[in-house]
Amino acid sequence: MRVMKFGGSSVGDPARVSNLCDIVRAALPLRPVVVVSAASKVTDMLLTAARKAADGTVDDAAIVARVTGLLRAFDLPDALVAQELSGLHDALRAIAAGREATVALTDLVASYGERVSVRFIAAALSARGVPATAHDAYDVGMVTDDHFGAADVVTEAEGLLAERVTALAMRDEVPVVTGFIGKTRDGRVTTLGRGGSDYSAALVGAAIGSDEIEIWTDVPGVMSSDPRVVAEAHTIPALSFDEAAELAYFGAKVLHPKTIHPAVRRGIPVRVKNTFEPAHPGTVITSRGDLGARGARAIAHKRGIAVVNVVSTRMLLAHGFLARIFEVFARHRVVVDLVATSEVSVSCTVDRDDHLDAALDELRAIGDVTVSRHKTLVCVIAAGLLQDASVCPRIFAALGREDIAVELLSMGASAINVSLVVGGDDGERAVQALHRELFQERAS
Ligand code: ADP
Ligand code: ASP
Ligand code: MG
DSSP: OEEEEEOGGGGSSHHHHHHHHHHHHHTGGGOEEEEEOOOTTHHHHHHHHHHHHHTTOOOOHHHHHHHHHHHHHTTOOGGGGHHHHHHHHHHHHHHHHHTOOOHHHHHHHHHHHHHHHHHHHHHHHHHTTOOEEEEOGGGGTOEEOSOTTSOOBOTHHHHHHHHHHHHHHTSSSEEEEESSEEEETTSOEEEOOTTTHHHHHHHHHHHHTOSOEEEEESSSSSBSSOTTTOTTOOBOSEEEHHHHHHHHHTTOTTSOGGGHHHHHHHTOOEEEEETTOTTSOOEEEESSOOTTOOEEEEEEEEEEEEEEEEEOGGGTTOTTHHHHHHHHHHHTTOOEEEEEEOSSEEEEEESOOTTHHHHHHHHTTTSEEEEEEEEEEEEEEEETTTTOTTHHHHHHHHHHHTTOOOOEEEESSSSSEEEEEEEGGGHHHHHHHHHIIIIIHHHO
């Protein structure tokens, strides 16, 4: 069996949906299970509608227009998704009535993007002669915890998915399953976090023992940098699970950071391919990666990072200083990425602001706290970093030439990455300068 996941741009445009149908048809001998995202922009539109509903305005007109536009391009009737669109309308009205977009209602609203998408794609496939059926992931075993907005599967999910999805794949119709969403044991709809359809696909793939997990997107594989920032970025033919995990974690949107975990657990290769260029081999991610690789491999970046500094001369030489700080972060579910310490201070980066203020109030009892926001974290992935003395001097030389100051630095934690924080306005320039230094100039 073969899991094939198609992202938002692959299901959000008629020409691309036609490619999708051809790609799935060609894979029929492999018994494909298709996982799809919401059409591009639809999740953003749904979240905006949820926020507007909290202010009392129920407005789903743009979403309905986007969805029916896609259906009509394939001569499919609006009735195909009438139930979903009316469910969405009711959910928005419930938010408006309570004047609050609770996390649970927001997830319910967001879920309709994928729920509409499976029905559209299954019908488009069937109309193109590839019989297919639509399934909401929670009906085929995607049971999650109740951490709305960033839910994770519970232990029984793998067995349920294995049993139910395998049974569907054995039929003569291609199952098309929603990415991104699940349900709690007591039946409330959840989402796995933005970009989470990749993770859904990996969970399904691991459960059914897919021979490969295919992620079809709008770029030809995992590239040396985000091609939207670096026009010269190139495809990396083979990556290790470790390299891909670091890249995804530090901002390469092409893969959701959790995608790798189920694949590693079951030793299943993940392949990233371009729906608009199906013949391109893309990137294959395996446990061995590219054994011959040397030097820099890729540069990832993440915007909107906050750096928190805690200074406490009272804590000079005291043990337990770090433990107290991290205990506060842990209780407030704030994820810390990079850490640098001196004798009396700790600096760390966090990438979400939502629970930060409450944590900061508690940290003020430990020391003087300052926060600088809107920073960019840049991460260079390189093979054999600890043995290769040339990578770091080149990083600093490239940033120095551009007069870009480094505000925080971390290296050594994984032997394959150097991470640094620069001012938000310098972020893209830093990535471009590093890409020139580490890839282009060496090649020329
Ligand atoms: P999908 O909707 O298919 O899931 P995403 O928008 O989530 O697609 O991810 C694909 C995008 O990821 C690309 O269009 C690209 O701009 C961005 N991206 C960021 N870093 C990288 C990278 N290193 N390699 C490839 N794409 C990247
Ligand atoms: N539709 C969801 C999002 O936009 C999930 C995904 O695309 O992977 O975040
Ligand atoms: Mg994505």
